[in-house]
Amino acid sequence: MQDRNGIDRRTFVQATATTAAALAVTDLFGLGKALAATGPAEGIGYFSRFGVTEKLIKDTLGAALSRGGDYADVFFQHRITNNMTLEDGAVNRASANVALGVGVRVVKGDQTGYGFTEDLTADAMKRAALTAAAIAQGASKSAPKRLNVTKKDNRYPVKVKWEDVRPTQKLTILNGLNEKTFAADKRVQKVNINFMDGNGVILVADSNGRIVEDIQPMTSVYLSVVAEQDGRKENNTVNVAARSDIDFYNPARLDKLVADGIAKTMILFDAVQPPAGEMPVVLGAGSAGILLHEAIGHGMEADFNRKNVSIYSDKIGKPVAKEFVNIIDEGTQPAARGAINVDDEGNQVGKTMLVEKGVLSTYLHDSISAKHYGVKPTGNGRRQGYEFAPMPRMRSTYMLPGPHKKDEIIASVKKGIYCDHFSNGQVNIGAGDFTFFVKNGFLIEDGKLTTPIKDVNIIGNGPKVLELVDMVADDLKIDEGGWTCGKDGQMVPVSQGMPTVRVASITVGGRAETKKG
Amino acid sequence: MSTTMKQTDDMLSIARSCIEIAKKGGATEASAAAYRVRNVDFQWRDGKPEKVEESTTRGVQLAVFADQRYAVVSTSDLRREALETFIGDAVDLAKSLAKDPFRSLPDPELYKGQSTVDLGLEDPKYDTVTPELRQRIAKEAETAARAVKGNEAILSVTSNVSDTLTERFLVSSNGFAGKRRDTSFFVSAQVSVKDKDGRRPEDYSYAGARHFAEVPGGAVIGREAGERTIARLGAKKGESAEMTMVIDNRASGRMLGFLMGPLSGASIQQKRSFLEGQLGKQVFSDKITIVDDPFIPKAFGSRLFDAEGISAKTRPVVEAGVLKSYYIDSYYGRKLGVAPTSGSASNLRWTLGDKNRDALVAGLQDGILVTSFLGGNSNGLTGDFSLGVQGFRIRGGKLAEPVGEMNISGNHLVFWKQLAAVGNDPFPYSALRTPTLVFDGVSFAGV
Numbered sequence: 030m031q032d033r034n035g036i037d038r039r040t041f042v043q044a045t046a047t048t049a050a051a052l053a054v055t056d057l058f059g060l061g062k063a064l065a066a067t068g069p070a071e072g073i074g075y076f077s078r079f080g081v082t083e084k085l086i087k088d089t090l091g092a093a094l095s096r097g098g099d100y101a102d103v104f105f106q107h108r109i110t111n112n113m114t115l116e117d118g119a120v121n122r123a124s125a126n127v128a129l130g131v132g133v134r135v136v137k138g139d140q141t142g143y144g145f146t147e148d149l150t151a152d153a154m155k156r157a158a159l160t161a162a163a164i165a166q167g168a169s170k171s172a173p174k175r176l177n178v179t180k181k182d183n184r185y186p187v188k189v190k191w192e193d194v195r196p197t198q199k200l201t202i203l204n205g206l207n208e209k210t211f212a213a214d215k216r217v218q219k220v221n222i223n224f225m226d227g228n229g230v231i232l233v234a235d236s237n238g239r240i241v242e243d244i245q246p247m248t249s250v251y252l253s254v255v256a257e258q259d260g261r262k263e264n265n266t267v268n269v270a271a272r273s274d275i276d277f278y279n280p281a282r283l284d285k286l287v288a289d290g291i292a293k294t295m296i297l298f299d300a301v302q303p304p305a306g307e308m309p310v311v312l313g314a315g316s317a318g319i320l321l322h323e324a325i326g327h328g329m330e331a332d333f334n335r336k337n338v339s340i341y342s343d344k345i346g347k348p349v350a351k352e353f354v355n356i357i358d359e360g361t362q363p364a365a366r367g368a369i370n371v372d373d374e375g376n377q378v379g380k381t382m383l384v385e386k387g388v389l390s391t392y393l394h395d396s397i398s399a400k401h402y403g404v405k406p407t408g409n410g411r412r413q414g415y416e417f418a419p420m421p422r423m424r425s426t427y428m429l430p431g432p433h434k435k436d437e438i439i440a441s442v443k444k445g446i447y448c449d450h451f452s453n454g455q456v457n458i459g460a461g462d463f464t465f466f467v468k469n470g471f472l473i474e475d476g477k478l479t480t481p482i483k484d485v486n487i488i489g490n491g492p493k494v495l496e497l498v499d500m501v502a503d504d505l506k507i508d509e510g511g512w513t514c515g516k517d518g519q520m521v522p523v524s525q526g527m528p529t530v531r532v533a534s535i536t537v538g539g540r541a542e543t544k545k546g
Numbered sequence: 547m548s549t550t551m552k553q554t555d556d557m558l559s560i561a562r563s564c565i566e567i568a569k570k571g572g573a574t575e576a577s578a579a580a581y582r583v584r585n586v587d588f589q590w591r592d593g594k595p596e597k598v599e600e601s602t603t604r605g606v607q608l609a610v611f612a613d614q615r616y617a618v619v620s621t622s623d624l625r626r627e628a629l630e631t632f633i634g635d636a637v638d639l640a641k642s643l644a645k646d647p648f649r650s651l652p653d654p655e656l657y658k659g660q661s662t663v664d665l666g667l668e669d670p671k672y673d674t675v676t677p678e679l680r681q682r683i684a685k686e687a688e689t690a691a692r693a694v695k696g697n698e699a700i701l702s703v704t705s706n707v708s709d710t711l712t713e714r715f716l717v718s719s720n721g722f723a724g725k726r727r728d729t730s731f732f733v734s735a736q737v738s739v740k741d742k743d744g745r746r747p748e749d750y751s752y753a754g755a756r757h758f759a760e761v762p763g764g765a766v767i768g769r770e771a772g773e774r775t776i777a778r779l780g781a782k783k784g785e786s787a788e789m790t791m792v793i794d795n796r797a798s799g800r801m802l803g804f805l806m807g808p809l810s811g812a813s814i815q816q817k818r819s820f821l822e823g824q825l826g827k828q829v830f831s832d833k834i835t836i837v838d839d840p841f842i843p844k845a846f847g848s849r850l851f852d853a854e855g856i857s858a859k860t861r862p863v864v865e866a867g868v869l870k871s872y873y874i875d876s877y878y879g880r881k882l883g884v885a886p887t888s889g890s891a892s893n894l895r896w897t898l899g900d901k902n903r904d905a906l907v908a909g910l911q912d913g914i915l916v917t918s919f920l921g922g923n924s925n926g927l928t929g930d931f932s933l934g935v936q937g938f939r940i941r942g943g944k945l946a947e948p949v950g951e952m953n954i955s956g957n958h959l960v961f962w963k964q965l966a967a968v969g970n971d972p973f974p975y976s977a978l979r980t981p982t983l984v985f986d987g988v989s990f991a992g993v
Binding site for chain 2: 161456
């Protein structure tokens with residue numbers, strides 16, 4: 030109800046989860062497995078429990094096309110999300126959220142009509158379909174005669190379903206993390222931990238006669254530490270996330286989470302804000318992929334390009350970076366937060382080269398933009414939920430390894446900064462200006478990491494910064510963090526990765542210490 | 547197809563039955579919020595409809611307390627049998643957690659004294675906004691945007707017209723029952739232009755109101771969006787320097803927003819706030835006086851009761867720079883051992899200065915007018931912040947060249963004491979209602 034001024038912003042936040050906790054749903058994964066092996070008649074597996082039938086889908090698609098749209102689809106969703114929170118030494122808060130609904134979309138050229146309902150009855154779905162149908166004004170078209178199941182891989186198999194995990198198993202993890210964090214350092218004052226798990230099940234069927242269901246698990250743990258030293262307090266937050274089951278939280282991963290949380294908090298007592306101005310910036314391997322997400326990823330989403338409003342709108346086939354720069358967006362990494370078996374339009378998901386050998390290669394497409402450009406969809410049509418029409422979104426965005434070594438890169442900088450822990454970023458698509466916020470890093474002086482730095486924003490221009498990426502190391506790392514991307518009010522989970530890279534010059538938003546204006 | 551949302555009490559009975567089911571299942575206390583929202587969003591781009599979305603959505607959120615154990619659950623699956631299973635599981639979930647002596651519903655005394663004033667939050671003419679009218683306004687916005695001086699640079703214009711009718715019931719097992727219906731209408735326009743260097747800057751304008759008749763027309767919004775965007779042409783990075791900063795009333799809400807988290811009871815109790823221990827102290831410039839006022843007619847933050855059912859009251863937040871109160875809900879009030887105020891802000895009513903943005907700019911020899919922020923963050927515990935900015939250089943009391951790709955950094959505990967002036971122009975389309983603000987000695991990073 031507050032500002033609606035987000036329309037020119039694409040934010041990228043790593044927020045602590047706010048909802049949570051799970052409801053048992055019977056046979057969730059069993060049905061998924063059955064589906065993969067079945068023919069058209071069994072296209073509706075999971076959603077049959079809500080009374081969804083092939084006839085209901087065909088009738089709805091028929092109503093959707095009753096005013097002559099080019100294309101229509103229905104998107105059913107049943108998502109259960111659970112959270113447990115530890116505060117002041119005890120897990121004393123839990124939440125559960127259930128979302129159940131269906132969205133109906135009608136496309137006419139580049140135009141979209143959209144309606145949705147939580148009520149999965151024939152009447153309510155017909156009303157939603159007629160709402161969406163109003164975008165077109167022509168003769169009725171007919172619904173598909175039969176629905177064929179789209180084949181897909183399973184990139185996120187689980188051994189134990191989340192609804193079969195007893196609360197005590199999660200409590201053990203939360204309490205264990207709390208004890209270890211307090212035990213690790215006497216300066217720890219407060220520990221907050223959030224454990225999220227969930228299953229989202231989707232069914233997409235369209236007027237081309239395709240139908241597919243997908244069961245999408247997700248889990249994350251956030252650990253936030255407040256410490257005090259000599260009357261001063263500092264805090265930091267670390268997290269891990271995956272489309273996986275409770276086995277993801279093995280002792281090694283949990284111990285590393287605690288060690289990271291402690292190290293990244295305690296070093297802040299010695300950290301300064303760096304000086305302001307343009308300087309060389311070295312980005313550490315892993316979550317520095319946030320640079321790609323903001324500097325190029327959003328600008329390559331094809332909706333902005335078909336509308337002619339992206340800074341990359343006229344750059345396909347043109348060199349944008351050095352020859353050793355290769356940037357990929359893909360949805361196929363096993364168990365990655367940004368992995369998907371199919372996109373939210375039912376399209377196959379693979380790897381898309383944004384930049385190949387320094388040349389701008391392929392936009393990220395949904396069905397509308399793919400049709401506009403006369404290419405195949407890239408499997409980037411995603412949405413937050415049934416309340417929203419899909420649009421091109423990233424999945425896991427990263428840079429391939431390059432010819433340099435990490436040590437060589439750091440040694441090459443006389444005066445600059447090294448950044449290795451980030452919290453958020455944002456971009457203006459058209460002007461190309463983007464930012465990312467650095468929680469931890471170091472000054473680089475004469476080729477060596479020296480004083481720790483903290484809480485500084487870095488601002489640059491996408492195409493300019495890509496040109497200035499002049500060293501890329503061979504140490505690509507895909508980050509395991511719980512990244513969430515926001516665009517036009519829709520949040521979707523994503524992943525990102527990066528080898529160590531050097532940007533020759535970019536503006537670091539530290540403290541001005543020189544000229545008076 | 548019905549376009550209206552009739553006044554019915556079916557969501558009230560759903561809220562009541564949720565509490566009943568929870569108590570039957572072993573909850574000692576419960577509260578339920580049930581809502582129904584009708585929303586229409588019409589988007590127009592470059593001479594034709596781009597997207598039309600329309601929906602009526604509903605759901606319920608339920609807080610269950612079982613012997614001082616607590617869980618909160620929400621669902622859009624309101625089938626009776628689904629609700630029974632869902633709520634039974636919620637009570638079991640709560641029971642699996644640690645006991646928390648601070649968990650219970652608010653003291654019913656806090657429900658008392660609810661104002662009966664009519665806040666005017668629902669437009670009785672909501673139903674008169676038709677698809678044809680939305681389209682006309684959206685077209686007017688595009689036409690006006692394309693008519694501004696310098697329009698040859700325009701690449702694309704997108705305009706939106708949206709309206710929402712919300713109905714919400716809140717029921718608690720210890721005696722609270724409240725109902726609220728409100729409407730809101732928004733018109734916005736976004737413009738992209740092509741710059742000589744290939745960049746495609748964009749800017750936007752928007753306005754909204756609880757009553758349709760009070761929303762400025764599409765022409766006003768479109769013209770402002772066009773002018774704001776064309777003014778961005780040729781933006782360059784400025785020099786790193788310490789300068790006076792004017793923040794316009796739309797952008798200044800972001801700066802103020804960074805104080806809201808640290809003002810919350812949760813942040814104070816969890817030792818995550820730079821405002822901990824600052825109550826009664828001079829934290830801000832003495833030019834700042836802000837009252838939390840829930841009773842401003844037709845305003846976006848107005849209310850008679852808050853999310854817990856606590857009766858709304860007018861409360862000073864900052865008086866001449868002295869911090870007067872935190873936002874404390876009943877849970878953190880118990881944990882901190884203080885009386886709750888409310889866990890959330892309503893409207894912020896500022897004591898205003900006597901100049902608008904242009905007059906404040908005219909009084910400056912040198913500085914930067916910030917018209918929007920880009921990314922960045924603020925550390926709620928230390929008060930350090932670092933934010934991307936864009937706007938215009940001020941030279942000799944006039945707006946000069948546009949600047950972008952710059953950054954400001956500072957610490958709130960120092961920054962807010964450097965406030966030099968408060969404008970007379972509160973931004974009416976947000977509950978924060980920030981005016982133009984002027985700060986001395988701000989650290990800008992650029993070239």
